[in-house]
Amino acid sequence: MEIKKKIILTGSFGVGKTSLFSRFIYSEFDEKYLTTIGVKVDKKTINIDNDTNLNIMLWDIAGEVAQDKVPLSYFLGTSGIIYVFDLTRPMTYNNIMADIEYLKNILPEATVKIIGNKKDLVTTTHIESVISGLPVECDMTTSAKTGENVEQLFQSMGEALMI
Amino acid sequence: MTKLNKYRLTHLSNSTQFILFSTEGKLLESCDSLFSTSTLSDQAVFEWFPFLEGIADSLKTIEQGQEILFQKVQKPSASLSGAYDFKLLRPLTETDTLLLIITDYTQIYRQYQALQQQFNELYIEKQHMKTKLTSLQNGTTPAR
Numbered sequence A: 001m002e003i004k005k006k007i008i009l010t011g012s013f014g015v016g017k018t019s020l021f022s023r024f025i026y027s028e029f030d031e032k033y034l035t036t037i038g039v040k041v042d043k044k045t046i047n048i049d050n051d052t053n054l055n056i057m058l059w060d061i062a063g064e065v066a067q068d069k070v071p072l073s074y075f076l077g078t079s080g081i082i083y084v085f086d087l088t089r090p091m092t093y094n095n096i097m098a099d100i101e102y103l104k105n106i107l108p109e110a111t112v113k114i115i116g117n118k119k120d121l122v123t124t125t126h127i128e129s130v131i132s133g134l135p136v137e138c139d140m141t142t143s144a145k146t147g148e149n150v151e152q153l154f155q156s157m158g159e160a161l162m163i
Numbered sequence B: 001m002t003k004l005n006k007y008r009l010t011h012l013s014n015s016t017q018f019i020l021f022s023t024e025g026k027l028l029e030s031c032d033s034l035f036s037t038s039t040l041s042d043q044a045v046f047e048w049f050p051f052l053e054g055i056a057d058s059l060k061t062i063e064q065g066q067e068i069l070f071q072k073v074q075k076p077s078a079s080l081s082g083a084y085d086f087k088l089l090r091p092l093t094e095t096d097t098l099l100l101i102i103t104d105y106t107q108i109y110r111q112y113q114a115l116q117q118q119f120n121e122l123y124i125e126k127q128h129m130k131t132k133l134t135s136l137q138n139g140t141t142p143a144r
Helices: A017-026 A096-106 A124-132 A150-162 B003-010 B106-138
Strands: A002-011 A039-049 A052-061 A080-086 A111-117 B016-022 B027-030 B067-074 B083-089 B097-104
Touching (some): A002 A017, A017 A111, A111 A124, A111 A150, B003 B016, B083 B106
Parallel strands (some): A002 A052, A002 A080, A080 A111
Antiparallel strands (some): B016 B097
């Protein structure tokens, strides 16, 4: 059985959404920061269990300082939301509560995963300090640069979408 | 005058492609201004672009007269490598038909991206400096 689901990567700019997109879809990483404008979409199939493949339509959405700045059309038909923040930049998670509430309001049925990216740039102590200070639960920390937890992120999202 | 020509006259542009297709995704007509559809007619139109593939069910529910605009879609397919706006609508006179209007804004969006890049880099640098300053004031080690 093959199932298609749309998953979006969203969050502030420069947090590494495109790097997570490229790491997952193409197994690539580029050190250079290149701003995304609008949206870029590609797909990848992952195996959920012996009988089920999930065809992920992954939308890499241009970063905005607040989610209410993202065009509503980009959210159409979304099953999964990956909200990414940068563990090294407080400004990318200071507004996290309002952003998540906004997303849950416009996409009440969608599964949400909150991700702290760029874990390769900070210490474990710093990560623990950031996560414990968040008003929402952080589901995972990742590094698009090293690939740490990237496959696990999409696998866990895929499995959550099948429930 | 065909229906497609009527729509083209309304929104005439050399950088715009008009595609009429059924709600099930079967190609009805295309003006092929941006890319040829001759080798794609066996596939559902939704499958031409990964971004439409993921939202096909939602698009089937567009009401007559309703429009959905997707701006700044980057490299939407192998045959479209720039940046485009996609407008989808169900024409008032057609019940089981969708009209897709693709407009090539690659040149404009390239300039927009260059400006956005400068803005974002400055903004990020400012945030890092602010974080470092706060850390130094508090006598702690900056995160990076």
